[in-house]
Amino acid sequence: MPRDRSPTRIQKRNRATIIEAALDVFSQHGFRGATVDQIATAAGLSKPNLLYYFPSKEAIFTELLSELLDTWLAPLREIDPQGEPLDEILAYVTRKLQMSQDMPRESRLFANEIVQGAPRMIDALSTDLRALVDETETIFAAWMDAGRIARVHPRHLLFSIWSLTQHYADFEVQVQALMTPEDPFAEAGAFLDTLYRRMLTPTTSPAILGDA
Amino acid sequence: MPRDRSPTRIQKRNRATIIEAALDVFSQHGFRGATVDQIATAAGLSKPNLLYYFPSKEAIFTELLSELLDTWLAPLREIDPQGEPLDEILAYVTRKLQMSQDMPRESRLFANEIVQGAPRMIDALSTDLRALVDETETIFAAWMDAGRIARVHPRHLLFSIWSLTQHYADFEVQVQALMTPEDPFAEAGAFLDTLYRRMLTPTTSPAILGDA
DNA sequence: GTCTATACGCTGATAGAC
DNA sequence: GTCTATCAGCGTATAGAC
Numbered sequence: 001m002p003r004d005r006s007p008t009r010i011q012k013r014n015r016a017t018i019i020e021a022a023l024d025v026f027s028q029h030g031f032r033g034a035t036v037d038q039i040a041t042a043a044g045l046s047k048p049n050l051l052y053y054f055p056s057k058e059a060i061f062t063e064l065l066s067e068l069l070d071t072w073l074a075p076l077r078e079i080d081p082q083g084e085p086l087d088e089i090l091a092y093v094t095r096k097l098q099m100s101q102d103m104p105r106e107s108r109l110f111a112n113e114i115v116q117g118a119p120r121m122i123d124a125l126s127t128d129l130r131a132l133v134d135e136t137e138t139i140f141a142a143w144m145d146a147g148r149i150a151r152v153h154p155r156h157l158l159f160s161i162w163s164l165t166q167h168y169a170d171f172e173v174q175v176q177a178l179m180t181p182e183d184p185f186a187e188a189g190a191f192l193d194t195l196y197r198r199m200l201t202p203t204t205s206p207a208i209l210g211d212a
Numbered sequence: 213m214p215r216d217r218s219p220t221r222i223q224k225r226n227r228a229t230i231i232e233a234a235l236d237v238f239s240q241h242g243f244r245g246a247t248v249d250q251i252a253t254a255a256g257l258s259k260p261n262l263l264y265y266f267p268s269k270e271a272i273f274t275e276l277l278s279e280l281l282d283t284w285l286a287p288l289r290e291i292d293p294q295g296e297p298l299d300e301i302l303a304y305v306t307r308k309l310q311m312s313q314d315m316p317r318e319s320r321l322f323a324n325e326i327v328q329g330a331p332r333m334i335d336a337l338s339t340d341l342r343a344l345v346d347e348t349e350t351i352f353a354a355w356m357d358a359g360r361i362a363r364v365h366p367r368h369l370l371f372s373i374w375s376l377t378q379h380y381a382d383f384e385v386q387v388q389a390l391m392t393p394e395d396p397f398a399e400a401g402a403f404l405d406t407l408y409r410r411m412l413t414p415t416t417s418p419a420i421l422g423d424a
Numbered sequence: 425g426t427c428t429a430t431a432c433g434c435t436g437a438t439a440g441a442c
Numbered sequence: 443g444t445c446t447a448t449c450a451g452c453g454t455a456t457a458g459a460c
Binding site: 222223226257258260261264 | 443444445446447
């Protein structure tokens with residue numbers, strides 16, 4: 001294994017190629033459904049050659065997951081507690097929908113893993129993601145307490161954003177099968193914007209009352 | 213194969229047992245990830261004995277899918293075009309959420325299949341489900357035209373209901389990992405009721421104006 | 425670093441005794 | 443109807459030549 005000093009250019013490039021190919025294959029078939037041969041073929045390598053760069057199928061998957069998790073959760077970290085609440089949430093929804101459009105394979109990779117019980121992610125979920133979600137919930141709750149957005153269960157609000165945006169990537173074939181020529185993502189953007197505006201626009205304004 | 217005249221009681225019972233076991237295994241691992249041996253063990257049968265009742269793994273899966281699809285889509289058929297629009301939609305949301313709670317394996321079975329490109333379902337999606345969705349869209353659109361619910365993209369409204377309700381079954385491990393002791397389904401019910409009330413309650417009342 | 429060859433367990437499916 | 447035995451093929455992974 002080329003793990004001594006610093007990896008050469010070729011090593012870096014090959015590892016990156018493999019990871020890219022693995023994303024393709026794992027996101028389409030899940031871990032058990034994917035084969036090393038498929039990944040090797042997609043990467044333009046022979047099977048033994050691929051296993052020269054990664055010790056096992058499991059190792060490829062683990063590496064892939066850990067590389068993607070940060071990227072995947074980045075939009076959540078960008079929510080600014082100091083920003084205008086509705087704008088922040090709508091911007092987050094937009095970013096998430098954009099990711100579904102630009103990175104559907106990543107979305108489906110996580111979807112596959114979680115639907116099947118997340119055996120290789122449950123730790124990350126319970127620690128890293130859990131902490132991030134707790135923070136976000138605090139932000140949402142503070143905005144609601146201040147009356148700047150309408151009150152709903154903050155954690156389920158977050159779940160709803162994930163669910164609604166990732167749906168267009170994870171269930172893409174279904175969406176495509178049920179929509180004639182239209183562009184699902186453009187329509188979804190408008191739909192979700194309306195949805196969250198109507199759900200979150202405060203009906204009364206305790207914040208203004210409090211400020212007065 | 214016991215397919216001559218009418219199946220005996222034992223045959224019926226065994227086939228039912230196999231289908232039940234197959235639901236367990238397929239919903240957890242997907243088609244490729246599941247093994248005949250796992251299904252046989254779960255059904256309390258030997259592998260050859262299981263293959264006496266079904267000719268192949270593929271046949272079990274196909275049978276399972278076709279048995280479930282009707283059940284799964286039943287709530288959608290229950291929407292009454294003559295009913296009170298908001299009530300009908302809220303009742304549909306409730307039924308779908310209840311199904312996620314009572315039949316999470318069925319939900320995950322479909323989720324697995326669709327995320328992986330629905331190779332064994334794409335026909336049903338494009339024909340049966342497509343027709344049903346077109347009907348439902350017509351109903352929703354009529355309600356909006358009459359001003360009895362607020363206007364949103366009717367097809368995406370339906371997608372949103374599927375997405376939000378099935379999320380609690382399909383991503384159950386994630387939801388569990390991110391919620392301490394609470395009952396997700398009870399909270400989700402209240403959350404979704406609020407969401408759809410706020411999104412769909414008409415702000416102006418063209419229907420009343422029209423009636424006057 | 426990359427290849428051919430291969431070990432070897434697992435998987436879907438069948439044969440044939442009972 | 444159910445079992446044991448078995449097969450061919452696929453799957454992960456390794457050995458060793460180049």
